[in-house]
Amino acid sequence: MESHWIISDSASSYSTSDFFISGKSLGLCENAYCRKRTLSGGRQTGVEIIDLSNGVISLSVCVTRGMSIIDGACGPHYLGWISPVKEIVHPQYINPYDLGGRGSHYGFNEMLNRCGVEWSGAMGEDRVIDNKGQYNSVFLPLHGKIGLTPASRVVLSVSDEDLILEGDVPEQNVFGVNYMLRTSIRLRPGAAAIEIEDTLSNLGSSEGEYEMLYHTNFGPPFLEKGSRYYGSFSRMVPRDEFGSTDMNEATLFGAPSPGFIEQVYLFRPLADENGLAHQILTNEAHDLAVHVAFDPLTLPYTILWKRTASEEEGYVVGLNPCSDLPNNRAFEREQGRVSGIAPFCDVKFRHTISIVEGQGNVIDLVDRIRKISDQCMVGDAGDFGFLTT
Numbered sequence: 276m277e278s279h280w281i282i283s284d285s286a287s288s289y290s291t292s293d294f295f296i297s298g299k300s301l302g303l304c305e306n307a308y309c310r311k312r313t314l315s316g317g318r319q320t321g322v323e324i325i326d327l328s329n330g331v332i333s334l335s336v337c338v339t340r341g342m343s344i345i346d347g348a349c350g351p352h353y354l355g356w357i358s359p360v361k362e363i364v365h366p367q368y369i370n371p372y373d374l375g376g377r378g379s380h381y382g383f384n385e386m387l388n389r390c391g392v393e394w395s396g397a398m399g400e401d402r403v404i405d406n407k408g409q410y411n412s413v414f415l416p417l418h419g420k421i422g423l424t425p426a427s428r429v430v431l432s433v434s435d436e437d438l439i440l441e442g443d444v445p446e447q448n449v450f451g452v453n454y455m456l457r458t459s460i461r462l463r464p465g466a467a468a469i470e471i472e473d474t475l476s477n478l479g480s481s482e483g484e485y486e487m488l489y490h491t492n493f494g495p496p497f498l499e500k501g502s503r504y505y506g507s508f509s510r511m512v513p514r515d516e517f518g519s520t521d522m523n524e525a526t527l528f529g530a531p532s533p534g535f536i537e538q539v540y541l542f543r544p545l546a547d548e549n550g551l552a553h554q555i556l557t558n559e560a561h562d563l564a565v566h567v568a569f570d571p572l573t574l575p576y577t578i579l580w581k582r583t584a585s586e587e588e589g590y591v592v593g594l595n596p597c598s599d600l601p602n603n604r605a606f607e608r609e610q611g612r613v614s615g616i617a618p619f620c621d622v623k624f625r626h627t628i629s630i631v632e633g634q635g636n637v638i639d640l641v642d643r644i645r646k647i648s649d650q651c652m653v654g655d656a657g658d659f660g661f662l663t664t
Contacts, residue, residue, distance in 0.1 A: 278302065282311060282325065282429040283338065290323075298330065301433050303464065306330035309431055309438070319362040325429070329438050329462035332469060332630070337363060337385070338429055341422040342442035342458040344387035349467050349630040352563065356494030356591040358384030366423040371416035379418045387628075388490040390418040391598075392446050392454055392475060395486035399603030406450040415604060419486070421446055421456060438462045453479035454616075468629040475624070477616045484613050486604060487574070488597035489626055493556055493565055494590050500530035501559030504579055504592070507545045507552050507647035514539035526579075528592065533585040540579040541600060544571045545647050552577065553644050554594045555631070561641070562634040569596040570625040573614075576600055596626060 278301070283290040291311060298307030307330045314322040323338040324345070334347040334354075345363055346355030364382035371378040376398025394401070398417045402410045426442035433439070439461045446454040455478055461470040477483055504526040511522060518538045519525045525540055544552030552571045557564040569577070578601060580593030599612035607613045616622055631637050 277432060277434045280309075280431040282431060283323075283426070284429075285427040296431075301438065303433065303436060303438065304330040307438065309440075314363060317362050318364045318368040320365065322363050322365050323425075324363070325431075325440060327431075327438055327440055327460075327462065329464060329466065331465060331467050332462055334460070334462075334469065336440060336442075336460060338442060339425045340366060340382070340385070341389055341424050341444050342426050342429075342440075342460070343385040343389065343422055344460070344469070345384070346386050347469075352496055352630060354493070354565075354628075354630075355386035356384075356492050356498075356589065357586065358589050358591075359587065360384040366425070369423055371418075371420070371423065372414070376414065376416035378416060379423065382423075385422075385490070386492055387471075388418070388422045388492075389456075389458070389473070390486075390488040390490055391421050392456055392485050392487060393419060393452055393483075394604040395419045395488040395597065396599070396601040396607060397603050399605065401603065401605040403451065418488075418490075426458070436464045447478075452483045453477065454483065454485070467632075468627055471624075471626040471628070473624045473626075475616065475622045477618055477620055480618045482615055482617050484604075484608070485616055485622070486598055486607070486613060487624055488578075488595055488601060489569075489574070489624075490580075490593055490595050491567055491626075491628065492580075492591050492593045494592075496563060497556045497558055497565045498528060498583070498590065498592050499558055500528070502528040502592075503557050503559075503561075504528070504554065504594075505557070505641050505644050506542055506554035506577065506579075507547065507644050508542040508577070509545050509648070510543040512541045514541060525581075528581065529583050531585045531590045532583055533588065535582065535584040535588075537584075538581040539601075540581070542577045542579065544569075544575070544577050544596075546571050547643075547647055552596075553640075553647070554579075555637075555640060555644065556592055556594060557637055557641070560634065561637045562632070564631040564637045564640065565594075566629040566631050566640060567594045567596070568627045568629070570623075571596075573622055573624050574598055574626070598624075 574596040578595040
């Protein structure tokens with residue numbers, strides 16, 4: 276039996292008041308729930324949050340910021356990171372063009388932030404066709420717009436005891452793209468996993484371009500001195516001179532270090548027999564890990580964002596599957612990596628975040644990933660045609 280609750284719908288100018296639905300009312304276990312709350316105070320006034328839990332994992336999803344997952348918990352384990360930005364800042368207070376195009380950093384604090392969809396990478400100049408059929412130079416800021424766009428429709432569903440939160444996030448322009456990104460977050464009964472399946476639909480009658488990046492970020496308890504990164508990939512490339520070409524050094528993390536200059540590594544993922552690529556971040560003891568699995572058919576690259584700065588600056592690592600590399604769109608188009616979407620067609624992105632506990636379970640997963648990546652090669656930025664930005 277399926278049950279549905281419409282939380283908001285711009286087409287009918289409808290939005291529920293804040294609410295709490297118990298696990299019993301949802302037909303789930305006693306510890307499950309769904310709650311809507313509207314924040315007050317400072318720059319987060321008016322921000323809408325949906326909290327949901329299957330009794331194992333709890334999440335806070337921001338309706339006002341592209342259905343981003345702000346943070347969560349799995350038992351005693353915090354999911355997310357501690358950003359210097361403490362408030363969940365409303366998009367009206369974030370100007371993406373500030374700081375030379377890095378303005379999204381004034382609100383950046385999510386565990387999962389979608390970057391896209393017209394563009395997702397570094398800021399820079401590109402050309403677009405206007406309503407007169409002429410090319411114009413435009414400046415595209417960092418990370419795109421989708422993560423700063425409120426969802427136009429949000430629905431909570433319970434199906435076969437799965438708890439599903441869907442949100443439709445538009446990216447539309449009278450003389451440009453006509454896209455809708457339907458985001459879906461699924462929690463299964465008793466599972467320590469978050470299943471994300473997003474569908475990008477081109478509602479227009481012309482082919483368009485898209486870029487998609489899942490900025491998936493974690494701090495302690497997964498990140499600490501001695502933590503390790505493992506992934507199923509065929510090639511690893513440092514973005515610039517700050518990254519090591521020693522794989523052992525690149526995938527090992529240190530204690531918080533004030534003033535640490537971020538290191539970014541680019542990977543060409545390898546899929547297993549089920550068509551999924553894998554990356555994990557383990558603690559030093561290898562008895563706790565976060566595992567990110569994704570479909571490389573539509574996310575054919577992934578990025579390790581290594582920022583082991585001080586705790587006050589943001590001690591964090593990002594495991595970021597993406598459709599192309601995080602350059603300016605014009606450069607990625609020159610390299611043939613920007614994807615196209617035909618009129619009235621869809622593209623699906625699948626991405627699962629799981630929590631793995633117990634040394635035996637973590638080591639088994641590490642061994643399985645290592646077997647996929649036995650022939651990994653380490654290269655330099657030229658291998659991917661990477662532009663240092």
